Amino acid sequence: MQTDTPAASRTPVAVPVPEPGAPRRGRPRSEAAEQAIFAAVEQLMEEGVGLAELSIERVAAQAGVGKATIYRRWTNMEALLVDVVARLEAPAPQLTGGTVHEELVGMVEYMRKRGLAKRSRWVLKSALGQMNDWPELRATYQERVVKPRRELVRTIVRRGIDEGVLRTDLDVELVCEVLIGPILLRTILWDDAPLDDPELARKMIDAVLNGVGASPSGGECH
Structure with a gap:
């Protein structure tokens, strides 16, 4: 007949001790x-x-x-x-370190592609449209998504002013609106305006920077 081994005489089981600084094991983010x-x-x-x-x-x-x-x-x-x-939207744009002209074109190009995605993806269009009827959600979206993108435009404009590419006598917000307004008009207000031209962003920025008068005062700005 077997008898249990007294607890005091049992061989202890070695328990591995984690090394200092090793990450704790827990429920991983799935x-x-x-x-x-x-x-x-x-x-x-x-x-x-x-x-x-x-x-x-x-x-x-x-x-x-x-x-x-x-x-x-x-x-x-x-x-x-x-x-x-x-x-559902395209990833937020990032500064590339290029010229002010290139950064502005990149920002408008991002917004052009976003507009195309909104037109082609019903779910995205529906979600963005319904936000206007849900103030809490719209406010959260504005704070977390829209506000950082606006600040990115301001960063580019401030750099343009510092480098002498953009006029220094104008308010930063006004310059942002003048530069970004055209693409917002096409993507938000004029849903049927064409967005399929891959050169549209460059054309818009060049038109603003060079002026739309018959006799622009300066040459092309890059």
């Missing part, structure tokens, strides 16, 4: 779960569910995840929807 959540929101919208009708519970059920999985990543539904809409 890329698959995030993609499932994003896909669930897009699918619901494609099925005609409005932004105001979406909820954490509904998205979790569609994605096949628990509500806690969503709340670990987003504090509320508005924060999730902002990320979804930003994901």
Whole structure:
């Protein structure tokens, strides 16, 4: 008949001790779960569910995840929807270190492509359109997505003023509006205006920098 070995005489099991500075093991951030959540929101919208009708519970059920999985990543539904809409759009533009002319053309080109995406992707167009009826979501989107892009334009304009490429006697905001206004007109107000010309961004910036008068005072500005 076997008897249990006294606890005091058992051979201790070695427990590995993590090295100093080693990362702690815990629940990893699941890329698959995030993609499932994003896909669930897009699918619901494609099925005609409005932004105001979406909820954490509904998205979790569609994605096949628990509500806690969503709340670990987003504090509320508005924060999730902002990320979804930003994901549907082209990645935010980045400064390249090129000339002021090149940076401005790059910014307008980004907005041209964004306008094309809005026209071709019903989900994106629907989401952006519904934001106007949801003040909380629109405010969050403006703060997290639109505001940084506007500041990027201001950065380019300030550099242009410092380098003497742009007039120094004009207000920075006015210069931004004059430079970016034409593409906003086409992408937001005039939905049927053509955007398929790959040279459109350069043409717009050149027209503003060189002037549209019959006898411009200066040559082409690069």
